Amino acid sequence: MGCKFGSSPTQFSDNLSVVRLETTKLILEPLERIKRADSRLNLTQGILEGVVGEELGVLPGMDSIFSALAIEKWVRFLGSERSDSQREFDIVVYDGISTEETLRVLGAASRARWHLRYIREMANKTDIGRLTAPLILKLGYESIRLNGASGDGKSSMEIWDDVERLLEKAAAAFTEPSRFNCHILMDPNNKLSVRSALRYWGCAIQAGTQVSGAFGFAPQSSIVSAEVIEKLSPLAFALVPYLSSYSSVDWNATIGSLANDAEEILDAKSKNFQPSVRFGPSKKSVTLLMPGFDKSEIKLYQFRGGSELLVEAGDQRRVIRLPSGMQGKVGGAKFIERSLVITLR
Numbered sequence: 001m002g003c004k005f006g007s008s009p010t011q012f013s014d015n016l017s018v019v020r021l022e023t024t025k026l027i028l029e030p031l032e033r034i035k036r037a038d039s040r041l042n043l044t045q046g047i048l049e050g051v052v053g054e055e056l057g058v059l060p061g062m063d064s065i066f067s068a069l070a071i072e073k074w075v076r077f078l079g080s081e082r083s084d085s086q087r088e089f090d091i092v093v094y095d096g097i098s099t100e101e102t103l104r105v106l107g108a109a110s111r112a113r114w115h116l117r118y119i120r121e122m123a124n125k126t127d128i129g130r131l132t133a134p135l136i137l138k139l140g141y142e143s144i145r146l147n148g149a150s151g152d153g154k155s156s157m158e159i160w161d162d163v164e165r166l167l168e169k170a171a172a173a174f175t176e177p178s179r180f181n182c183h184i185l186m187d188p189n190n191k192l193s194v195r196s197a198l199r200y201w202g203c204a205i206q207a208g209t210q211v212s213g214a215f216g217f218a219p220q221s222s223i224v225s226a227e228v229i230e231k232l233s234p235l236a237f238a239l240v241p242y243l244s245s246y247s248s249v250d251w252n253a254t255i256g257s258l259a260n261d262a263e264e265i266l267d268a269k270s271k272n273f274q275p276s277v278r279f280g281p282s283k284k285s286v287t288l289l290m291p292g293f294d295k296s297e298i299k300l301y302q303f304r305g306g307s308e309l310l311v312e313a314g315d316q317r318r319v320i321r322l323p324s325g326m327q328g329k330v331g332g333a334k335f336i337e338r339s340l341v342i343t344l345r
Contacts, residue, residue, distance in 0.1 A: 009088075013252065018088070026066035028053040030143070037142035042137050064105050065096060077173035077180070099200055105205035106182075107316065109170035114166065114319065120160050174209040181212040183265070188224045190215035198231060199314065200225070200291030205276045206316035213265035215240045234274050238262035277320055284326055285345045289339045293300075298340060300330055309342070 007025045009017040031053045038048045074092050096102035106198045123133035141159050154162075163250065174180050182204055187198035201211050213236040216224060224241060229237060231256075238261040256268075278287040290298060293313050301310040307329045309320040322328075322344070331345035 021067045021070055022138050023054040023058045023063045023066050025059070026053075027056060027062070030066070030069065031056075034139070035145045037139055041135075041139055041142060050084065051186060064101050067094070067096070068105050068108070068336075075179070077170055085115050086338060103200075103203050103207045103316065104176055106204070106209050107318075108230075109167045110172070110208045110318070113164065113167045113171070116160075116164060123156075150191050152310065162308065177210065177212065180209065181266075182209050183212055184214045184235075186214065186216055188218055188228050189222070194228055194231065201235070202290050202292035203316055204288060205291075206311070206314055206318050210276070213234060215262065215265070236265050238265055279323055279326060281323070281325055284328065286320065286322070286326070286342045286344065288320075288340045288342065289338060290335075290340045295335050295340070297332070298331065298333075301306070302329060306344075 005012070005018045005020055005048075007020060007022045009019045009094070012018045030303075031051065032231050035051075038044050071092060071094060071211040074089055092104060096105065123129035123137075137156055137159050141162070146148050176267070184197045184200050184204075187193040195215060204211050214237050216222075216228075216237065218224070218239050224237070224239065236261060240258065240262055257306050274289060276289045279285075280287065288311065297313055301312065302308065303310065307322055309322060311318050311320060326344060328344040329344045333340055333342045335341075
């Protein structure tokens, strides 16, 4: 970008700051919070005080976890939403490790709720769980301090409920257009790039979020084929100029060159999303928007007596809770355009 920046936000130009998320530094603050909680609870009897954060290496998966925790401080998807006067930044753009890893992060909260269900059951129904879970649970709760509250006087059941509500709130934040936006990028003149973009659109839906629009990297004078526009429908599509990765970028000139349709896509308040799940009570059907996939790539499972539908596609799984009047076993499924229509019986 033509300038040096580090682990704290550095102003790059007017209304634009840049920060490099370095896990070796991000790990220090959570460790200190755990130490402070442990000093109150005396769970490890002072052992944690001897842990030096600077000595800890980065394990696989930690980059995404600690990056998400760092971003949470700016966007507050786990806590109450900040007012305009309290916001340090209006928009936070995250350039992740890879598209696949970013999708994992987006779906982490909803997936964690599945795991929480089983962990809670083990904690309540096994001897080792009843012995160790309350202490570990309270240490984690005190470290995070959900909603700024202390865990003093709270039962394990109340803490479990608070954690589940937190995860539910975090998962919901990624579906709110006013708080989170996701876009797909492609070369509209490259068929492979367009095909990959469609698949990432479907994977984003599977991860539990919505795609707000699509951008094509091409000269503004380029003509995009009607076939590409049709494949992306109903997503809004706009062309954006190429950005060189080998030289500095004049961001003011780049932003000024954006066409009106590109600016409208970036406007978080002007989104009309097509729902990814539609229920048809009269026909007892469920319609799933699944762009980028064909029927052979999708697997359907039911493990809880027909109250839920587990959909597996694109190395992603999601659980769809069925309304009480529509619960039942899968009777059939067929593709209509980019949607999978499932009939229940």
